[in-house]
Amino acid sequence: MAATIDLENADEKQLLQSRLCDLPLRIENTWLKEVIDRLYAELEARGLSFKPPCYLGDEWFSPEGVPVIALPFYLAHPKLVQLERKMIGEAEGENRDEAMRLLRHECGHAFVHAFKLTARKTWREVFGHPRKPFSDYYRYQPYSKSYVRNLKDFYAQSHPEEDFAETFAVWLNPDQNWRELYADWPALRKLEYIESLVPALGDKTVKVKRSQYFFHISSLKKKLENHYRQKRRLYIEHEPDFFDEDLKLVFPLTETKARTAAGRFLSANRKELEESVGRYTGEKKVMIRNLFNRLKKRCDTLGLCVENANSAKALMAFTAYLTSLVSNHRYTNRYKPAK
Template identity: 35%
Template sequence: MSASSRRGARVGVGTSGSPRQPPRRQSGGVARPAASRRRPPLWWVPLGDEELLDLRFSDLGLALETSPVAPALARLDRELAYRGFVFRPHFWFAEEWFCPDGVPGIAIPFYLGHPRLARLERRMMHEVEGGNARWLARILRHETGHALDNAYRLRRRKRWRDSFGPASRPYPQTYTPRITSRHYVMHLGYWYAQSHPTEDFAETFAVWLPRRSSWRRDYEGWPALRKLHYVNELMAEIRAQPPPVRSRRVVEALGSDRRTLREHYHAKLAGSDRTDAARYDDRLFEVFGLRCENPGQPSAAGFIRQVQPQLQRLLVRRSKLHPYLVDHVVQMMLRRSEELELVVAGSRRITQRDLFVLLERILFDFVRRGRERYAL
C-alpha cells in the first residue's frame, strides 16, 4: 500500500513475447554489512513476551539479507528480471508495510525479520500479515506496484488516470467494496483494489506480474481485463527505461525508531476493527467450545486450517460464488475463532458438518447485504 493508506493493517508476457534481459539494471535493494553477511544470534530471542515488548525497535538490529524474507525478495527480483525491468525497489524494515509517497522503495514490517517476532505478532494480533510464502509474495508484488508508480511517475499519465482514477483522490478512513463487482481484480483481501485508485493500480500490477499468471483467462469477460491489458502495454513501454526517480531514501526505519514494541501494539490494537467478524460470534459458539471450559482440546483455528481446502472447494461448488469471497469468509472465521480462543469440543465429523453449514450461511448473508465496510 502507499504511505497514504498504511495499515495499523492475488500473466502473460509482454506484447512482444518474452522480454529480453537488459544489459544493466539498478542494483539490488538490500545493503550488505561491510564485514560479513553472517551475524551472531540476536540477544533478545530468548526473552519472554513481556520483556520483548519493552524493547525499542532500534534495539532489534534486524538485517534483511539474513532474515526469513530474503528468499521472497530474491523471488521478486527474478520475476522483475523475467519481465525485463531495469527497475528494482529498495527495502528496509519498519513498523509496518508501506511504500512512501514519491519513494520507489518498500518498508517491510519488523515481525517478518525473525521467527521470534512473528510469534509475538501472532500472539498480539492473531495473524501475521505476509506470514507464509504465498501471502508474502502477493504483498511484495502489490507494494512493488506502488514503488514502480513512484519511480516512473505513472499516475501523471492521462490513460493511467482514465483507467484507475485520479491518484489525488483523498484516502478514505473506511471503504465499502462492491463484493460482486467485476471492474476490479481480486488479489489481496478485503477487495482492496476498490479502496483507492493507487491501490487499484497496485493490485492490477500484482496480478499481472507473476511469470505463470493466467490473467487473460482468469478475467475473461470482466471489465477489469481492460486495466490488465493497459498495464501489460504500459510495462512493455517502460521496463527497459531507467526510472526518472531513483531515490534510495528510507522512511521510518527501525534503526532510528525509539518507540517500544509495547507502544506499537497498544496503538495497533486500539485502531483495529473487529466488528465485522464479531457479528457472527453467536454462530461460532454453536460450533465450537471455549478453551476455558474445555481444557486440552484442539484449537478451532487449527481445525479450520486442516479442513479449509476441502470446505472451500465444496463451498465454491455449492454456492457458485467466487473463490475470493469464499476464502475471505473462511479466513474471517479462522481469525475470530483464534481471538475467542475456541476449541473443538465434540466429534470432528459433526464439527466439520456444522462448520460447513455456518460458513454457507455467512456467505449468503454477505451476498444478501452486498456491502461491508472496512478500515484503511
C-alpha cells in the first residue's frame, strides 16, 4: 500500500509520481465546502429540496444517470492548483465566481439525472433530443439569443443536455434577474420551463449510494504524471505554444535592420487579412478575428519580425496559413489534422 504523500513538503516530481488515490484530500475544511453550501442555499431559495452530494474526482462532471457532482481534486489544495496551472495552462474553477458557475451547471446535470427529465416529451420539445452525439468540438453562433450564457465558449450550444445545464445555472443564479436579462430572447422559454418544474419537484429528494460516486478520487489509481499526459492531449490546441513552430516558418529569423515587428505588421494588415480569409472560407469575422488576435499575441511574445523587403511575401504566407487554419477548423473543428 502506497504511503500518503505530504502535500505541504512534496516537490513537483514527487507530486507527479503520486497516485490520485494517495493524495490526502477532503472537501471538508476547505473553501469548496463553502461554495457547495452556497449552492445548496441557492437551491433552497428557488424552492428546491434537492441537494446533490458532492465529492472529489478528476474533473468537473455529473456521472450519467446519477444525481451527484464531482469537483476536480486540485481545487482542494493550493499546491495542486499551481500544478494544474503549470501543466494545463489554467485551473478551471479556482476562483469562487467561476466555481459557482461550474457548480450550478453540474447541478443542472444532476437535476436531470435525479428526475429523468430527458425522457419527458416537453423537455425534448424545449431543448432537443438527448441522444444527439456529444463532441468536444462544436460550431456555435456567438450572437444567438436562443441560448443563455453562463460558461465560456457559448457552451449551451454544444448539446441539448448542456443547453439545459447552462439554462439551469442561469435560472439558479441569484445575482441575475433572468426574466429581465433574457426578456426578449427565445431562450426565455427554456428558463420558464425550468421554473415550471418547481411546483411538482420542489419537495422531492433523491437518495444516492456511496457506490454511485463514480471516479471518486479514492478509486483512481493512476499517477498524476499519467493523468496530465492524457489531459494535455485533449488541450493541446489551447496551449500557448501550439502555433509557435508554424509562425517561425512564416516569419523566419532575420538579422537585417530593415525589419518590422510581426505583431505590428499583422495589425497594419488586419482588415485586409480578415476580409481575404473570410471571402475564401465563408467563416464569420468574429471567429477569424479571435484566431488572428491569438496568433498576433504569440508573434509579440516570440519577438518575430518581418524583413521590410519581403513584406509582400510574408503577407501572402500568413494569409495562406490563417486560411488553412480557419478552413480546417470550419470543417473538422480542429486547427490542424490530428496526428
